[in-house]
Amino acid sequence: MKIHEYQSKRVFAKYGVPIPNGKIAIAPKEAYDIAKDLGGKVIVKSQVLVGGRGKAGGVKLAKTPEEAEELAAKILGMKIKGLTVRKVLIDEASNIKSEIYLGITNDREKRMPVMMVSAEGGVEIEEVARVSPEKILKVHINPLLGLQGYQIRDIAASIELPRKNWKEFGVIAKGLWDAYNGSDATLAEINPLIITEEETMLAVDGKMLIDDSALFRHHDLAEMRDLDTEAESETIAREHDLAYIQLDGEIGCMVNGAGLAMTTMDIVTLFGGTAANFLDIGGGANAKKVGAAFRIILSDSNVKAVLINIFGGITRCDEVAKGILEAIEEVKPKVPMVVRLVGTNAEEGRALLADADMITAETLAEAARKVVAVAKEA
Amino acid sequence: MSILINKDTRLLVQGITGNEGLFHSQQMAAYGTNIVAGVTPGKGGEWVMDGKVPVFDSVKIAAEATGANTSVIFVPARFAADAIFEAADAGIELIVCITEGVPVKDMMRVRAYIDQLDTRLLGPNCPGILTPGVAKVGIIPGDIAIPGNVGAVSRSGTLTYEVLYALKQKGMGASTCVGIGGDPVNGTNFIDVLAMFEDDPATDKIVMLGEIGGTDEEKAAEFIATKMTKPVAAFIAGQTAPPGKRMGHAGAIIQSGSGKASDKIKALEKAGVRVAKHPEELPDLFG
CATH class of the missing domain: 3.40.50.261 (Succinyl-CoA synthetase domains)
Known part of the structure; x- marks a missing residue:
């Protein structure tokens, strides 16, 4: 789960990382008041969960409160990569002398967090990683030990940080690690971490991703979820504990198990169709959950046919059939449906669906071929 | 022959009194798997599955009493890392974790710890192991x-x-x-x-x-x-x-x-x- 810049920076600050004075505004007048309180010279920053806000004109410097109000009026409501700006962060402007990149993420291959540092901050780190990976220093963190003092000193020395900033940097690096570890983050990034003309350090921009699986122990972070970043159908799916991703094809897919759900999308494509979604109803889904899944698929107006592929294990095919029947009764779908039930209670499931107007299939390939054919006719 | 599990597998089920744990224990036993113990903290002393399988309060006590060498975990995600550490410290040779949704931080800590031991972990978020005609551990x-x-x-x-x-x-x-x-x-x-x-x-x-x-x-x-x-x-x-x-x-x-x-x-x-x-x-x- 992504959280906004201002939220990320507040989390960092909680762990001792210095951030600029600033506040959130949702109206131009508020921006004026905040800028006035901060002394006039501020940065107006759109809070949307996409990269490239600056390039899109969503981050601007204001020299006066009046200018801050004007800029906020322009930026609020602006669309950046499809997302509407609903909030702006008004931060006190800093005099930047130099910029550093400091981030932590999980190194999947090494199975441990890695701190990444570059003396070239402020730019897209992925771009630096691609073009000149030697400019990024990587320090792996043993998850049982945490970030050690010597590692921080190694980093400071490697990036030739002025000695007078070492102590400050130590607090920031340790703070970022504690924020990362304490929030179950999968990314915590300060970009840039600046040294000001006054020779102090400040985290002027921040970004965090939180492990969805760990939100049960971070209710404060869970509440920060921005629903603007997901399709409405995805929000409904999440509330029903369904793994659903909307795609732009024509064949709605309902499957149990993530691997089989991906495979079903692949085979639909292999036989000349396009998948409208990824949907895993999970193990042991009951009729109610199946009904919810079915309604979500049918709410997508691009869907011209539906493929139901269930391999019963923990999931019982008769339960799935009941859910489908209930949903059909309620939604009265007009699109053709192909259903394949195999495994636990498949016969009972097929018997239940015998009177519904559905096309049946024995194998996955047959099911894919049939659904592609009916979608083309539709 | 087979790998990981065989006739000598003495299985312990962590979370045996939960819905999923009990259901799959019955399935595993019906398939011929030798389930020697269950563990649910606070329910030690009870018996499940028609009084055939004893429940213990901890893996250590269960392993000592029954000689269990393999464990399968059905506990909720928030308790999964603890359950793996517990089984590893009790000397279980093979730990199979079925639980889905374990935080990645927990798993990095688990790996950093158990890599120092002789324990093998399978999973989490996995269906387990099946040796057709012999035994199955998992779902x-x-x-x-x-x-x-x-x-x-x-x-x-x-x-x-x-x-x-x-x-x-x-x-x-x-x-x-x-x-x-x-x-x-x-x-x-x-x-x-x-x-x-x-x-x-x-x-x-x-x-x-x-x-x-x-x-x-x-x-x-x-x-x-x-x-x-x-x-x-x-x-x-x-x-x-x-x-x-x-x-x-x-x-x-x-x-x-x-x-x-x-x-x-x-x-x-x-x-x-x-x-x-x-x-x-x-x-x-x-x-």
Whole structure:
């Protein structure tokens, strides 16, 4: 789960990382008041969960409160990569002398967090990683030990940080690690971490991703979820504990198990169709959950046919059939449906669906071929 | 013969009194698996499954009393890391964690710790192990596979069932089927299982079911090319998955251009692995 810049920076600050004075505004007048309180010279920053806000004109410097109000009026409501700006962060402007990149993420291959540092901050780190990976220093963190003092000193020395900033940097690096570890983050990034003309350090921009699986122990972070970043159908799916991703094809897919759900999308494509979604109803889904899944698929107006592929294990095919029947009764779908039930209670499931107007299939390939054919006719 | 589990498996079930734990314990016992104990903290002294299986308060007490050598975990995600640490510290040789949704931080800590011990962890977020006709540990339905000489290893649950079923339809059976799970950080990877199959006299050929995310399939390809003599056929799920989206499994995500199905297929084909276009093709690839 992504959280906004201002939220990320507040989390960092909680762990001792210095951030600029600033506040959130949702109206131009508020921006004026905040800028006035901060002394006039501020940065107006759109809070949307996409990269490239600056390039899109969503981050601007204001020299006066009046200018801050004007800029906020322009930026609020602006669309950046499809997302509407609903909030702006008004931060006190800093005099930047130099910029550093400091981030932590999980190194999947090494199975441990890695701190990444570059003396070239402020730019897209992925771009630096691609073009000149030697400019990024990587320090792996043993998850049982945490970030050690010597590692921080190694980093400071490697990036030739002025000695007078070492102590400050130590607090920031340790703070970022504690924020990362304490929030179950999968990314915590300060970009840039600046040294000001006054020779102090400040985290002027921040970004965090939180492990969805760990939100049960971070209710404060869970509440920060921005629903603007997901399709409405995805929000409904999440509330029903369904793994659903909307795609732009024509064949709605309902499957149990993530691997089989991906495979079903692949085979639909292999036989000349396009998948409208990824949907895993999970193990042991009951009729109610199946009904919810079915309604979500049918709410997508691009869907011209539906493929139901269930391999019963923990999931019982008769339960799935009941859910489908209930949903059909309620939604009265007009699109053709192909259903394949195999495994636990498949016969009972097929018997239940015998009177519904559905096309049946024995194998996955047959099911894919049939659904592609009916979608083309539709 | 088989790998990981056999007739000598003495199974302990962590979370045996929960809904899922109890249901699957009954299924495992019905399949012939020797369940010697259950563990649920606070319920020690009770008996479950028609009074045949004793419940203990801790893995240590249970292992000492029953000689359990394998554990299967059905506890909720928030307690999973603790349950794995507990089993590892009690000297359990093989720990199979079925639980889905374990935080990745917990799993990194688990791996950093148990890598120092002689314990093997399978999972989490996996369907477990099935040795057809002998035993099963986990949730793979027993009736979808028959005994045979094909070793199966997979990151996914129902996709594995699909392939076992397709093999069975052609009269082909499995030596052992191993689900390594769909999480980004897990206990056992493809290479570990491929090495076991290479050494297992009961296994003549192997099916490997991978999916998008990470580079385990690429590493497996390298291992197959340099260390294996037995033929391997594979299928990679997620060829049409969009980048940056987590496809159900926590580990199934293409990030910064890494983890794509096409790269995995290319690496495997280069290693001499036959890669199926769809899972029902797999049995034919052994020709």
